């Protein structure tokens with residue numbers, strides 16, 4: 001039993017003390033005939049229960065401070081095919097809940113549980129399934145979902161332990177990739193090294209499909225094909241992470257397929273690494289993430305100007321969006337049970353104080369887990385766009401930039417936790433200094 005989930009339930013009941021709270025866990029989805037898609041629990045349900053099994057429900061009564069977990073009733077047919085399933089008594093111990101019942105009794109139980117309550121909070125799936133039983137209690141889902149999202153924003157020690165493990169295992173898998181990748185392999189063979197290292201360490205689920213992108217494919221931000229051959233002289237970008245009890249790691253490294261970086265690769269790498277370190281140091285409580293984003297754009301703009309790809313003042317390169325042609329994504333996002341965790345409550349409503357459009361606008365707070373992931377890319381669709389060429393012709397040396405097409409991209413991504421003072425705690429420990437990477441690459445079999 002993990003105390004973390006009990007703490008989460010208490011926090012939610014404190015937040016919504018005036019109603020009965022009902023949540024439905026995720027259900028299995030049929031892929032075809034007797035085969036289901038791999039089940040992944042709903043993140044809010046996971047946050048409240050730690051239960052990774054499908055078909056459950058959770059009833060919280062804040063007035064009684066009581067928790068009831070409802071599980072599917074299991075018959076012998078199921079036991080023959082699936083094996084042992086925890087009995088209610090075992091589940092009670094396993095998940096640290098006061099009561100365990102069967103889902104097929106939930107309707108009946110709600111008749112008693114709702115007595116004395118004037119309202120209910122239920123998530124959309126619970127309203128769909130048991131809305132009739134909550135009639136008259138004005139069941140609201142938006143308030144519930146918003147409250148959970150808000151509570152999920154700051155990570156406690158129990159959650160950080162899961163995130164540390166997800167990071168440690170994913171980090172070791174990244175190192176295995178740096179040691180194992182070589183020219184002639186296909187991207188999916190590199191993916192197999194990563195995925196197998198995670199599964200082999202006991203983390204059977206990845207947080208998202210691994211992005212393994214050689215050469216030009218590195219310029220495709222969410223590249224998924226993973227089937228091209230690796231060629232000497234190219235860069236390989238790998239963005240991959242496992243999850244532990246649902247908590248994600250989200251790590252990116254970029255390294256040469258050959259033993260060393262070329263001069264041009266090294267020049268861009270040094271810009272991205274410098275920006276990553278500066279932005280990591282700047283991730284402090286009170287900082288607005290929109291300002292943090294702008295800082296990353298400024299530093300990348302300056303780096304690209306030094307490389308002769310951009311011209312003009314830093315302000316204008318950021319404000320006109322010229323730098324976005326090479327860096328078209330955010331510097332980071334919240335990380336947790338979802339690889340892109342959301343913001344709830346008042347935090348969601350913070351206005352963007354900058355002149356640039358930013359998706360992630362929040363005041364950084366101690367306990368937030370975030371990624372720090374600057375990148376520079378040479379993207380055909382942007383560098384060969386007529387309208388962008390027209391708009392940015394004074395700021396971008398398009399002839400030069402187009403001559404870099406085929407380079408792909410460089411992204412370096414670590415997962416950090418903002419601390420009360422000083423720089424954030426870095427959960428990721430995968431080599432990222434050029435020299436350390438080249439050392440690992442030299443130890444790889446280049447066959």
Ligand code: GLY
Pocket residue numbers: 208239240250339373413
């Ligand atoms: N792996 C997706 C991202 O970095 O946000």
Ligand code: MN
Pocket residue numbers: 250333371373413
């Ligand atoms: Mn990320």
Ligand code: MN
Pocket residue numbers: 239240250251252413
């Ligand atoms: Mn990533």
